[in-house]
Amino acid sequence: xxxxxxxxxxxxxxxxxxxxxxxxxxxxxxxxxxxxxxxxxxxxxxxxxxxxxxxxxxxxxxxxxxxxxxxxxxxxxxxxxxxxxxxxxxxxxxxxxxxxxxxxxxxxxxxxxxxxxxxxxxxxxxxxxxxxxxxxxxxxxxxxxxxxxxxxxxxxxxxxxxxxxxxxxxxxxxxxxxxxxxxxxxxxxxxxxxxxxxxxxxxxxxxxxxxxxxxxxxxxxxxxxxxxxxxxxxxxxxxxxxxxxxxxxxxxxxxxxxxxxxxxxxxxxxxxxxxxxxxxxxxxxxxxxxxxxxxxxxxxxxxxxxxxxxxxxxxxxxxxxxxxxxxxxxxxxxxxxxxxxxxxxxxxxxxxxxxxxxxxxxxxxxxxxxxxxxxxxxxxxxxxxxxxxxxxxxxxxxxxxxxxxxxxxxxxxxxxxxxxxxxxxxxxxxxxxxxxxxxxxxxxxxxxxxxxxxxxxxxxxxxxxxxxxxxxxxxxxxxxxxxxxxxxxxxxxxxxxxxxxxxxxxxxxxxxxxxxxxxxxxxxxxxxxxxxxxxxxxxxxxxxxxxxxxxxxxxxxxxxxxxxxxxxxxxxxxxxxxxxxxxxxxxxxxxxxxxxxxxxxxxxxxxx
Amino acid sequence: xxxxxxxxxxxxxxxxxxxxxxxxxxxxxxxxxxxxxxxxxxxxxxxxxxxxxxxxxxxxxxxxxxxxxxxxxxxxxxxxxxxxxxxxxxxxxxxxxxxxxxxxxxxxxxxxxxxxxxxxxxxxxxxxxxxxxxxxxxxxxxxxxxxxxxxxxxxxxxxxxxxxxxxxxxxxxxxxxxxxxxxxxxxxxxxxxxxxxxxxxxxxxxxxxxxxxxxxxxxxxxxxxxxxxxxxxxxxxxxxxxxxxxxxxx
Numbered sequence: 001x002x003x004x005x006x007x008x009x010x011x012x013x014x015x016x017x018x019x020x021x022x023x024x025x026x027x028x029x030x031x032x033x034x035x036x037x038x039x040x041x042x043x044x045x046x047x048x049x050x051x052x053x054x055x056x057x058x059x060x061x062x063x064x065x066x067x068x069x070x071x072x073x074x075x076x077x078x079x080x081x082x083x084x085x086x087x088x089x090x091x092x093x094x095x096x097x098x099x100x101x102x103x104x105x106x107x108x109x110x111x112x113x114x115x116x117x118x119x120x121x122x123x124x125x126x127x128x129x130x131x132x133x134x135x136x137x138x139x140x141x142x143x144x145x146x147x148x149x150x151x152x153x154x155x156x157x158x159x160x161x162x163x164x165x166x167x168x169x170x171x172x173x174x175x176x177x178x179x180x181x182x183x184x185x186x187x188x189x190x191x192x193x194x195x196x197x198x199x200x201x202x203x204x205x206x207x208x209x210x211x212x213x214x215x216x217x218x219x220x221x222x223x224x225x226x227x228x229x230x231x232x233x234x235x236x237x238x239x240x241x242x243x244x245x246x247x248x249x250x251x252x253x254x255x256x257x258x259x260x261x262x263x264x265x266x267x268x269x270x271x272x273x274x275x276x277x278x279x280x281x282x283x284x285x286x287x288x289x290x291x292x293x294x295x296x297x298x299x300x301x302x303x304x305x306x307x308x309x310x311x312x313x314x315x316x317x318x319x320x321x322x323x324x325x326x327x328x329x330x331x332x333x334x335x336x337x338x339x340x341x342x343x344x345x346x347x348x349x350x351x352x353x354x355x356x357x358x359x360x361x362x363x364x365x366x367x368x369x370x371x372x373x374x375x376x377x378x379x380x381x382x383x384x385x386x387x388x389x390x391x392x393x394x395x396x397x398x399x400x401x402x403x404x405x406x407x408x409x410x411x412x413x414x415x416x417x418x419x420x421x422x423x424x425x426x427x428x429x430x431x432x433x434x435x436x437x438x439x440x441x442x443x444x445x446x447x448x449x450x451x452x453x454x455x456x457x458x459x460x461x462x463x464x465x466x467x468x469x470x471x472x473x474x475x476x477x478x479x480x481x482x483x484x485x486x487x488x489x490x491x492x493x494x495x496x497x498x499x500x501x502x503x504x505x506x507x508x509x510x511x512x513x514x515x516x517x518x519x520x521x522x523x524x525x526x527x528x529x530x531x532x533x534x535x536x537x538x539x540x541x542x543x544x545x546x547x548x549x550x551x552x553x554x555x556x557x558x559x560x561x562x563x564x565x566x567x568x569x570x571x572x573x574x575x576x577x578x579x580x581x582x583x584x585x586x587x588x589x590x591x592x593x594x595x596x597x598x599x600x601x602x603x604x605x606x607x608x
Numbered sequence: 609x610x611x612x613x614x615x616x617x618x619x620x621x622x623x624x625x626x627x628x629x630x631x632x633x634x635x636x637x638x639x640x641x642x643x644x645x646x647x648x649x650x651x652x653x654x655x656x657x658x659x660x661x662x663x664x665x666x667x668x669x670x671x672x673x674x675x676x677x678x679x680x681x682x683x684x685x686x687x688x689x690x691x692x693x694x695x696x697x698x699x700x701x702x703x704x705x706x707x708x709x710x711x712x713x714x715x716x717x718x719x720x721x722x723x724x725x726x727x728x729x730x731x732x733x734x735x736x737x738x739x740x741x742x743x744x745x746x747x748x749x750x751x752x753x754x755x756x757x758x759x760x761x762x763x764x765x766x767x768x769x770x771x772x773x774x775x776x777x778x779x780x781x782x783x784x785x786x787x788x789x790x791x792x793x794x795x796x797x798x799x800x801x802x803x804x805x806x807x808x809x810x811x812x813x814x815x816x817x818x819x820x821x822x823x824x825x826x827x828x829x830x831x832x833x834x835x836x837x838x839x840x841x842x843x844x845x846x847x848x849x850x851x852x853x854x855x856x857x858x
């Protein structure tokens with residue numbers, strides 16, 4: 001063998017160090033096994049830091065009518081009943097304990113007047129439920145886990161990228177990757193592997209995700225034989241920044257509309273009044289005056305149409321832009337400054353209620369939101385779909401392989417409620433760590449063939465070899481073309497022929513990706529890293545497109561212009577994607593297991 | 609609307625040295641420094657090494673020295689810079705170079721592991737948790753806003769000019785220690801280490817760290833000075849020392 005690789009051996013290897021990965025690593029190490037943790041960036045920089053609103057847990061600190069049953073029913077309703085009901089049950093029951101555990105590890109949440117953890121209202125949650133720290137809850141979560149985890153004896157590998165999972169027969173027994181700093185390849189042997197790699201928003205041009213959100217874990221698991229679930233469900237958040245270009249996609253919190261912000265098109269019209277879905281008509285006010293009172297906590301007033309569900313608002317914005325009624329930079333206007341007509345000292349009021357939004361626009365867009373409207377547009381935010389897991393253990397269909405967090409699927413169904421992602425990370429991160437440790441304790445180490453490692457090495461190094469030959473291109477162009485294609489054809493509003501075009505386009509891009517060449521050497525080379533990420537982006541893009549083509553209805557994050565209504569029959573299945581024997585991607589529909597009777601009753605009770 | 613700008617970017621060479629290399633490119637309205645770096649990376653220097661993640665000032669990855677000032681590149685708008693002159697972009701100089709704009713900040717992660725972890729008192733509320741009032745956690749929450757960009761470490765002359773990395777933990781970890789020491793639930797005592805191994809005495813309150821903090825944490829006034837006072841009270845107050853000797857025991 002030409003190359004000798006440094007080898008690290010662990011009982012449990014966790015890939016990804018956001019909220020879910022850190023929580024899994026902490027749990028596994030607490031079980032007494034040897035744990036390795038791979039970070040794609042530096043420790044504590046993962047995308048979890050971007051979460052603003054809070055983590056949902058039915059503690060009942062602010063409204064004692066709240067309990068796990070209400071949270072469970074809210075999650076199922078939000079997910080439009082294609083959720084994994086067992087995960088929704090465990091999540092609702094265990095989230096409060098996980099939040100209290102964070103406090104015991106040093107987290108400092110905002111407090112109620114009685115000195116308890118404060119909880120705030122959020123879309124789709126019946127009672128105030130989100131434990132929070134101002135608008136930086138994600139930072140508090142990741143820092144707390146990081147500062148606790150570094151004393152647990154976990155071996156942390158910062159700025160490492162995994163290029164392949166290693167197998168022994170059917171079982172996953174490790175991973176192969178390199179460090180970004182020097183480009184040295186390493187073998188990580190492990191009795192169990194937990195994938196916690198987060199999102200895949202980078203498959204789209206406009207996204208709230210950082211460069212890391214390239215679907216690595218979903219793709220690694222898929223290529224190792226794991227099944228993917230419900231990949232068609234992508235959440236497009238209605239309000240992302242669109243100007244200046246540097247900040248395109250960055251979130252503008254829902255709270256702006258909650259505080260009375262209104263959406264207008266270029267003619268100054270509040271276009272949300274034009275399309276109110278039938279099932280929300282009774283709860284929505286057609287009177288702007290009443291809508292304003294709702295935002296000012298008048299419990300007898302009905303909500304303004306700006307506060308309809310995320311998927312609907314995103315589609316209405318999309319409609320205005322496509323009809324040529326958008327703002328100069330291709331979005332619409334979100335205006336909170338207008339409330340100066342209603343209240344004295346409006347500028348101070350806005351700064352106090354929305355401090356980070358005020359600073360975000362002031363600093364990045366040089367725009368004072370107390371004086372001028374913001375320009376916003378929908379942004380790719382969250383993948384509800386991902387790796388299929390067992391609800392109790394987070395095990396995949398591949399022995400030794402577990403997954404948790406955004407890259408795993410099931411909890412959120414067709415649409416995730418705000419606040420349910422941070423609680424997802426800690427509830428199922430813990431479970432994944434616990435069951436991965438158990439698996440490691442019960443199974444001997446596997447063996448990895450040299451041929452497997454050499455194949456992975458050759459694949460990763462190929463872009464360098466190509467640079468000598470002709471007919472190749474740089475990785476950034478292929479990446480940009482993929483993002484533009486997904487944005488245009490498998491975005492917020494989907495059509496059969498556009499998605500067929502995209503599916504064909506993905507095959508062509510795969511051919512181009514196979515010829516991508518990079519310059520320079522192995523050390524900290526972003527061009528090379530982008531070339532390697534392309535495989536993952538193409539894999540998840542194909543899965544999203546296949547799932548979207550197959551689901552001939554509109555539900556949650558998946559909206560089809562050619563099938564604009566919900567199909568009751570389609571509520572009965574999940575889409576399962578797996579790699580066929582010939583290497584092609586295949587989709588099958590699988591019936592959702594019948595819900596347990598007691599949980600069914602909870603849902604019925606909560607409908608009243 | 610398009611304008612030309614020249615960036616002088618620090619590029620390392622194979623021998624561990626480096627030099628400023630000129631890149632001229634066109635910029636449009638509304639860009640930040642990191643956008644221009646990415647544009648140059650895409651068009652002229654595919655292998656230019658730079659760290660970044662969130663692009664919203666929340667993760668603290670893209671720290672660098674822009675015209676000699678420690679800044680987050682994602683939060684530095686181009687229209688705040690004079691583009692009629694070349695703009696220098698250099699890595700944080702208080703840390704060893706890895707490549708181009710990426711520096712080896714691993715020292716910071718090692719320092720943190722040496723600080724005694726959070727150690728809460730036993731839960732004392734009936735439901736097995738704690739009660740804390742908002743006014744009692746306001747100060748700790750200020751410290752916990754830290755995004756670990758390490759710009760305060762970069763600008764601190766004790767580290768940058770005097771290289772006291774083995775004797776001084778730097779502003780970031782004084783803020784970290786202050787958050788633990790002032791946490792209403794914490795029971796640990798970190799003052800002996802602050803005085804000795806962590807070298808709080810090296811700080812002579814020039815407040816450079818406070819000036820560069822992108823989270824506007826009052827590092828010197830709210831964290832370092834109160835910690836210095838605690839150390840003084842514990843170890844250098846003669847009346848306090850005498851009282852500890854003669855006070856009734858038990």
